[in-house]
Amino acid sequence: MATGKLETDLVEMQSDKDNGVKRRDFIKLSGAAVTTGLTGLGVDEAVAGRRSTCNDGSATAWCEQKTFRPSLCGDTRDTDTLWQKAQGCVSAPDPSCRTVPGSNSDYVVVNGYVKGNDYLLLALCRVTGIECPMIWQSSAPNYWKGAWEGAKLNDPKNPVTLRSPFGFGINSRNARSYQQFHIHMAPLLRSPVNIMNQLARVHNDIGAKPEKWISTVITLEGREQTKTNPPTYENRVRPYRALWVHSLDENPFGLLYDWIAKPLGAQEKEDPADVMAFENLIVIPVAPPNTGFYLLNSDRKLKDATGKIPGIGSIDQLFYWGT
Template sequence: MKKRLLLSISLCGLVAAGVSYYALADGDALWRIVGEQCVPGQQTQGAPAPCAEVKLPQGVAVLKDRDGELQYLLIPTRRVGGIESPQLLNGDAPAYWREAWAARGFMEARRGQPLPRRAVSLAINSQYGRSQNQLHIHISCIDRTVRQQIDDLDDGLPRRWRLLPVELKGHAYWARRVDADADGNPVGDPFRLLADEMPGARDEMGAYGLALLPASFSDGDGFALLATRVDLLRANRASAEELQDHDCKILRQ
């Protein structure tokens, strides 16, 4: 109880000290786009605009983000608050991360040519490092420096969480290896891997940000799953989106 109280006090301080963007943003903007435009349009006319895609059986929509030439968002077609939502840990929850990985095809289509697998990344921000109250996974390019840091650690990643020996973007991150199936999709659900395997995370899911990065191991391709936790002293909102580069400079190397 004492630990949770201290966490609440710290988070309140972090939110109060945050930039005005988070306070001024319309937190329901994404849900209104998906719930009031994309889904009805798909249901009545088979046209998901302004979304790029609505997959009703899978319960997801893909929307071009206003930031970045190639960034897209994977958004549930039902109301889901964010990473803290208990719905994400239900056995029948949609495979949001798998759908987000598949949606990288929209990045390629917009670019007009294939993307290197290792240039893509997926990220979700914590409850305290986002502007929207609807779950959304960022699909974008990986930051070049972060890419190199993870490349240097690839074969050192175990199939269990460990604190990385280096900071990413000035913040502490935990990481674990995630295998890929025969089709190249991640095996396991990142939300459940965090809740089930990171000590204490299940009770504080909203304090974490997650990122999924393609990785190559000595025995085949897979992914690096990264997690960061809100830290008041380090001004860390756990916005894992910080590991991405919406300008996609990695494609211009």
């Protein structure tokens, strides 16, 4: 699939003339029915020979090593548009399929919704998203480290040109529009709210102990689309669990599973894998002179300190999707 076709099919941009902020307005593609079968989340299923294999027939070891629940991880026969793009990056790669050094052919960086402004780290193995148990296994690719390295790609013929400051994020299952694993790589909001300034103000409140992550809740003001007709955009505060890590060497999905999904699953008497489906995860490089990365997580059940402000499964409100 050509780059321009992908960008046209994935989204049409909508502009709010009052504040100049452009945001994503997802559209459905004709002839691209999503058939991932995301049902039966509470029951382990017989795999019946299905495995999460890479699309070129030479699956990496982590893809082949174990069986999984198809309802959570998808099937290679699914027709999701981003899965088709991933297959194209293997069978007939074009310049939009940027290889990241050290990726072991597990993922590529492709153009996102506004060319030259945001990008997607796209898995080449059939993985639906954050709910797939394979991504938090110790043998899984470190997609977040891949996004960080991908943001530095400077091929003069096809560079990654992310405006700084930027971050990375993955939506919860219910907050996404496509069913192939992807991490958004996009600029953070600077106006009318500034995400980095807000994080700087609470930096000393964010600890580096993973066991404290679940109880370290901060609030950030972002920009959200209203449900009015026609929709507009408004500033809105949301709570996030926050952790400071010195590097991305340890898989952030593993940290999220161990220190958020497991305790929440124990509290709610649910399978932690099912809890993961409702979580989002955002990774933001810390501003100098400090170093490292913030790991932010939210879900609809999370509340702020007052108990009145709910969390959210989407990552969109912290990022700028305009030109």
